Amino acid sequence: MNSSPVVELADVTKVYHLPSGDVVALDGVSLSIEEGEFVAIMGPSGSGKSTLLNQIGSLDVPSSGDLFIDGKNIGEMGDRHLTEMRLNTIGYIFQKFNLIPLLTAFENVEYPYILKHRKKDESGRVNHILEMVGIDSDLSRHRPSELSGGQQQRVAIARALVNEPKILLCDEPTGNLDTKTGRHIMDILDGLNSEGRTLIMVTHDPAIAGYASRTINLVDGRVA
């Protein structure tokens, strides 16, 4: 196995400059996550959990410090390479599902596949993944607005998986779902981890955090 960590932060700081003064969202965070780990990030509201996840997800770059994803330094990348990173290496699952309203469930999953492979899916992979998360071919023809929250999150998981990302990031994936549906989603994510996929998840819920093999606590932008 690869011995170097798949995610490594060294003294990462993120400062937002606001008219009312600077906000330090991350304050010298250092941590590393190995391939195949399931890490939960917890902490009070405003402690910087989402900010940390956005840095790892290459949606944003640190103000200072080094952040390596799969061995590459995010801080030195331009927009084009960050975007490629999001497409190829990272799968992002959001609290609000964030499906594209104009596309059907199937097309939502196929979209990143087309972006990456520059052709439509002929391998049946999209259908296979949708089935795996429990969306049948009838449901996959529906637009997101015609699906329940749990179904939308399943589609979102399928979309995050379609390009075989090294790292799956989830920001409160069950935050908008009832407990029972949340459990189904967690079962799917847990199953993915046991197949060897690296999983990093932000949550408020200790019960949900219980699925993880390690918990990182953030307080005021620092690892507690």
Add this chain to the structure above:
Amino acid sequence: MIIKDIIFQLSIRSIRLHFLRSVLAALGIVIGVVAIASMGMMGANMTLSVTEELSSMADTLVVTAYSGGGGGGGMPGMGGGGDDDDYISQDEFDAVERIAAKYGTVYAIYQESDTIEVGDKKGRATMYGLDEDMFPGLFTLTEGAFPRSTNSVVVGPMLVERLDLKVGSKIEIGDPDEGSTTTVRVVGILEERGMSQDINSDMAIIGSEKLFTGIFGGEGEYDQVNIVLNDLDDTETVTDQIEDKLNRKEDTVTIQDSSRMIESITGTLSTMTIFVMAIAGISLLVAAVSIFNVMMMSVTERIREIGILRSIGTQKNEVRSMFLYESAILGVLGAVIGAVVSLTVGWLVVLAMVGSTEYFFAPASLVYVPFAMAIGTVTCILSGLYPAWSASNLDPIEALRAE
């Protein structure tokens, strides 16, 4: 290609989702395209029909007596020395003929206007007198024959209509109160020839030189000499030579080159066309603003969607093309509908303004349809540039946060 395809699909779906709004925006483009195309076609049809009317005499040089234009010239009563007669003398005609004969046909015209009487109808008409041999080359008959005897004439179609003339009608020329009159017989009716610089035959009576000088006198005092050139390229050579011969010391004749007149008329018409089209272009400007508005709305409404697209790996330029496609689709849609409509509207405008749609399908006229389409589409794409640019430069995290 397929990647463009899915981005293109998103643009189409966005337009379909806001169908009414998009159609209204495209309607602006339709109106702009129709306005520009029909104004352009109107101008082209006007130019074509005027040119056609004028070009029948494009090969004719008209020589008339110099009438003093400019400064001092001939003072009345000064008499001798100068050539201040208002006719072309036999000598001058001979000189012109010597120069121009090898380039074409030269003939002289007598012209006078007088009272005429047909039955109990009275009126005035222009009478031309010219060499009988010239008739067949200059005129086309619709009825009858060219004159053979001295007191037979041919008449123009508008005079025929006004005075109810027929082949065989008798016309009395001259005012009976002021002296003797001459009766002539109509032997032929001419085809319409239109406005022209050499001879305006449509309203005239045309007879032989002998008939003319018999009525009005003034033999060898021509009003006008026409040169019908075999080759338009000789215009300058002939003009220069005549100028050199007759106008060296002082101006005795004026030479009018009708091709230059046609040029200036068509020049004026095309300036007018461009001006009218520019006014029509204002409607396109209004359309551009409404497209801009719709595209900005589309961007604002879809900020969150843009955030999603960017966060799952869509490049900036792909987001940009998505919005550019959207405005291009609106533009092409508007331009195509505009083209179809402008064929109808343009036809009506041309019919109303020019009076004839004879040249409607001429390339010079129809070319305004693709021209207006191109302008409409380009305007539309240009108005989409800024919205597309601003969409692609949104920060993904900020965009995801939008509600």
